[in-house]
Amino acid sequence: MFTGASGVPETAGSSGSRRVLVTGGAGFIGGHLCERLVGEGYRVICMDNLRTGSLDNVKHLRSEPNFEYVDHDVTTYIHVPGGLDEIYHLASPASPADFERIPIPILKVGAIGTYNALGLALAKDARFLLASTSEVYGDPKVHPQHEEYWGNVNPIGIRGVYDEAKRYAESITMAYHRHHRVDTRMVRIFNTYGPRMRSHDGRMIPNFIGQALAGEPLTVYGAGEQTRSIQYVDDLIEGMFRLMRSEETRPVNLGNPVEYTVAEVAELVLSLTGSERGVEYLPLPEDDPKRRCPDITRARESLGWEPQVGAEEGLRKTVSCFSER
Template sequence: MGRRRRVVVAGGAGFLGGHLCARLLADGYAVVCVDNFSTGRVDNVAELVDTPGFELLEHDIVAGVPVTGFLDAVVNLACPASPQDYLRMPIETLRAASAGTLALLELAKATGARFVQASTSEVYGDPLVHPQREDYWGNVNPIGPRAVYDEGKRFGEAACAAFRREHGADCGIVRIFNTYGPGMRTDDGRLIPNLVTQALAGGPLTIHGTGEQTRSLCYVTDTVDGLVRMIEGDHPGPVNIGNATELTVLQIARVVQDLIGVRAPLVRLPAMADDPRTRKPDIRLAERVLGWRPRTDLREGLRRTIRHFADRRDPAVADRGTRTR
């Protein structure tokens, strides 16, 4: 037998990173999880710590990446992804997205590893093209409060392209659309954790803006499957990874209410600055080059997510969550 394939997952103790580490270990990889725990949590990888082939390194990639030995892939998930987090840590977000990405690219170049950049649908900004295809350059406010994340991720894509052109680096870019599922923080601040925790508590449910803005929700195991296919492939990207089913925020809120069985009032809050009005990926490229498409039905994915949040609340609320229909 040959040696075990070895992957660095930067940001591996985050919501998405924890799921990716678990999937890679299950697929036979050795995994080096690197995280500074600014937004990641030990809980996301606690069950993996004693798994053969798993290493956990608490470290800030902005200071370089002290990983030695052979590597087959480097995956960059190391950046605050929730608006609540990157608005609280704007400079740290910019550093992770720039200096951190460059450090990881240097590691991949030095080891000859495949580099996969987890970019985002936010590179499209408030899009003027619908649905969003990979050849669309986007409509981003470069000086707005969200720019630390949006432009940080655009920098990451530019860095990948530059390393590929100048050094022949094996880089792949995935643009991840809204991902949800078990493992999200209750205080994450994003749509699904907010709606589910509020509904489990009996409401009210808060909606920013009119609620007519649209989102595309992809269950976490489907997103992870797309990432793994990108790791194991050779396409440079960018490739959209997301669910092409488009729903308004109000429609999503009503599905959550229905599954939990509450009729709490909806409370509208002011719209967030530069919040995109529409979001829907064109996933034909992912279907063609990765053989990938999402498989999990929204209601089933939300049931699993609701159970996860309910299990972390008091028994009475937990019982409400397990009665989802």
Template sequence: MSRALITGGVGFLGSHLCDRLIEEGHEVVCLDNLSTGRIDNVAHLGGHDAFRFIKQDVTEYLYIDGPLDYVLHFASPASPVDYQRLPIQTLKVGSLGTHKALGLAKAKGARFLLASTSEVYGDPLIHPQREEYWGNVNPIGPRGMYDEAKRFAEAMTMAYHRYHGLDTRIARIFNTYGPRMRPNDGRVVSNFINQALRDEPLTVYGDGLQTRSFCYVSDLVEGLYRLLMSDEVNPVNVGNPNEFTVIELAHMVLKSIGGQSAGSTALTTGIEICPLPLDDPRVRQPDIGLARAKLGWEPKVQIAEGLVLTIEYFRKQLEGSS
């Protein structure tokens, strides 16, 4: 049985990766300081012979007993609410945390996978975004702590690959949604769904014509697993190329929730327009040609299906908290 460490393993994506690796027959060590992740996300794995949880900050001295075959570095605040609330911690986990995780992978002879982000492209000047694009990032803006932390993490990962010969992978993850997102994490899908379920106005920033591309979590995890098991060293975009505007997404959510409401054909919920935050990207769409060619991967879950599954998750969460 091979053994994997997942930093940030109780987070939205990390917890789904714990499930996937265990399903594939791997033993998983899940490390998280619980600053943004929820232990409930891995509660179902408690007592599993192939699962171990360690509460620790990855920026501190990192020691894992026994062998490791894989190190997956997913520790980081990943939503605007979190990384703007924790700016120094975000920079530290992208720099010191990445250094610690890479050092552990080197010591164990493990393959290393970095969870990078589409935010390395900033507010892009090319569209869709291809891996060879270097980005348009404001390093001192309100999103700089996250963008630059991930760009630094990519640079350090490639330095370890080139200088130490470490076997590395880099996933540039685009917008992802699905069960286990936090209702108040500031991400557009979770915001819209929870506002609509509470019959509150959906908050749309700017004119709502900025575009996004949303990948359902099961599709994304499939892409990440294929990348981990591939021989592709260069960064790979992992996301859904189906692009639409934020205002279109708001109407999709309202329609989906209205259609699920017993005895109701429409909600009273409307849309509230707010000022566009500084440096908010106007477009975001992955070119996944490399993922198709190298991983044989592309998303399968359509947005309408994914929204229904995510809405059901949040509905149960709301009912459980009431």
């Protein structure tokens, strides 16, 4: 059931603006993307089943005439009345906390959900963007990771459900591109953070900020020497927006190429929050990547994109949001 501001199905072009679908639109990244698209004048259908998303991420958009929320699970047939110009396929749980909690839904949304979304793109002649992930590189043996690297993934490990779901999603996207001539784009998203993340998301930055604000020690796995690149969400949304409008059909890394150790990120969060509880070290999880850093040469050359928000600035904004919440 479509429950837009008008209460009736919409059709493409009736207001002269482009009509887009964002699956997983009530998620952390999806909510920011919907906000950007509405701000650019697009007519946005936000589709989510709220398994890991939240209406809080889009509540400020619900009164917008160009925004429509649809409660739907993309692993079942997707029906959208009227035309569509673009589909952003973001639907997927992405937190390590979900890998053991809901492994089958993760695999289903990567396989069946992507199949359904691509079928819709084919039927509507819509341009399709897949939100993939740096996890397709697994625990990489090449640094920094470039798009031609095939990765080092354990298909039967705890993280395999997410890694392989996204690898399959990339494969079926390219199959539809080659065989059905669907106009596709593919972004490999590296560690992204910012306002409106789930406080108990299970990922590094919301964990650290939540623990610091609660007066708890920050949990660092291993010795904290593993590295991560951390990208502020506004930079990612800008890159995705540019990619959808480009002619680049190859996978594109979007991430911040500045590497930080996990211990360094923890110290920065402690400093920004004023917490004095310090760090608690725990055993390293299975298949936890030791280094993660993107080569963004393709994004620079094809999109004219590179991140603009530094770690301290972005973390300060995120801490402020968590504090208010």
